[in-house]
Amino acid sequence: MAKVLVVTSGKGGVGKTTSTAALGAALAQAGQTVVVVDFDVGLRNLDLVMGAERRVVFDLVNVIQGDAKLAQALIRDKRVDTLSLLPASQTRDKDALTPEGVARVVADLREKFDWVICDSPAGIERGATLAMRHADLAVVVTNPEVSSVRDSDRIIGLLDSKTERAERGERMEKFLLLTRYDAARASRGDMLKTEDVLEILSIPLLGIIPESQEVLRASNIGSPVTLSSPDSPPGRAYFDAARRLRGETVPVNVPEDKRGLVQRLFSRRVA
Amino acid sequence: MKLLSFLSRRGSAPIARERLQIVLAHERAMNGSSGDLVRLLQEEILAVVARHVKIERDMVQIKLDRGDSISTLEIDIQMPAEVAPAH
Numbered sequence: 001m002a003k004v005l006v007v008t009s010g011k012g013g014v015g016k017t018t019s020t021a022a023l024g025a026a027l028a029q030a031g032q033t034v035v036v037v038d039f040d041v042g043l044r045n046l047d048l049v050m051g052a053e054r055r056v057v058f059d060l061v062n063v064i065q066g067d068a069k070l071a072q073a074l075i076r077d078k079r080v081d082t083l084s085l086l087p088a089s090q091t092r093d094k095d096a097l098t099p100e101g102v103a104r105v106v107a108d109l110r111e112k113f114d115w116v117i118c119d120s121p122a123g124i125e126r127g128a129t130l131a132m133r134h135a136d137l138a139v140v141v142t143n144p145e146v147s148s149v150r151d152s153d154r155i156i157g158l159l160d161s162k163t164e165r166a167e168r169g170e171r172m173e174k175f176l177l178l179t180r181y182d183a184a185r186a187s188r189g190d191m192l193k194t195e196d197v198l199e200i201l202s203i204p205l206l207g208i209i210p211e212s213q214e215v216l217r218a219s220n221i222g223s224p225v226t227l228s229s230p231d232s233p234p235g236r237a238y239f240d241a242a243r244r245l246r247g248e249t250v251p252v253n254v255p256e257d258k259r260g261l262v263q264r265l266f267s268r269r270v271a
Numbered sequence: 272m273k274l275l276s277f278l279s280r281r282g283s284a285p286i287a288r289e290r291l292q293i294v295l296a297h298e299r300a301m302n303g304s305s306g307d308l309v310r311l312l313q314e315e316i317l318a319v320v321a322r323h324v325k326i327e328r329d330m331v332q333i334k335l336d337r338g339d340s341i342s343t344l345e346i347d348i349q350m351p352a353e354v355a356p357a358h
């Protein structure tokens with residue numbers, strides 16, 4: 001049965017789009033059929049991160065308004081053939097997404113794919129609530145930093161009240177994806193620890209993605225990090241997270257500070 | 272001296288954690304489903320007290336803590352130094 005997953009966070013810039021691309025690709029690389037849907041109408045970026053920006057003809061809003069068929073708007077990935085993208089439009093009309101239209105498109109996508117992954121815009125406005133509306137489960141992307149944790153807490157509240165599932169009185173599955181984790185800062189005590197964030201937000205951990213050059217490189221070249229650097233620490237962390245999404249039990253790997261003691265003491269004194 | 276201060280430095284993460292816990296406890300009460308109840312109670316209690324005593328809005332504070340087995344409703348009403356009838 002198809003699963004609709006929303007990747008959300010409240011705060012912008014924490015890694016929603018990167019994580020949508022990486023998780024979507026990882027699931028597709030494991031043989032699942034996956035569509036990643038960009039809900040950030042007006043500020044689309046998932047196409048760029050996926051390397052499909054020059055192949056966009058029709059988009060989500062065209063489909064909702066009946067100007068294009070769903071099959072015309074879907075872009076099949078050139079590297080993984082079970083992976084597709086439904087891009088957002090660049091219209092500035094905030095009301096382009098209608099609740100009925102979104103419901104219809106999500107229902108159609110459920111028929112075609114194992115996973116429908118909705119990349120939410122930042123904020124708690126219409127775009128964000130529509131992205132989460134039909135989700136069966138949610139990945140809350142959080143940086144170990146106060147403003148991100150606070151916004152995640154707010155989003156968790158919305159997931160538990162404004163989604164279809166919540167309104168039916170069903171449980172909304174929510175997972176924490178901790179991104180931009182810096183092991184060196186964590187060991188200095190200058191970054192919220194994983195346990196702190198988990199205790200505060202009290203949702204299960206899907207994975208910890210270390211801060212890495214590879215993530216930036218992946219978006220530079222337009223490839224999900226699980227495709228461009230599958231063996232890098234962030235690549236492996238996303239693969240593990242995707243396996244957990246499928247219900248597998250995989251031990252969580254907490255990134256460690258790999259620099260030597262002398263090096264660490266030195267950088268401390270300099271800092 | 273400098274090295275010593277580095278060794279004894281605690282890091283800012285514990286402060287972040289503490290600040291978050293406090294602000295979220297407050298925000299959850301206001302934004303959650305119990306937020307409406309808290310606001311309603313505050314309005315009605317304020318109305319009742321104001322009928323008899325001259326009182327400012329922020330002198331009635333209500334806090335609702337929902338726990339797993341026990342929930343507490345804390346009502347804190349500050350009274351003016353001289354309790355004068357409202358009319």
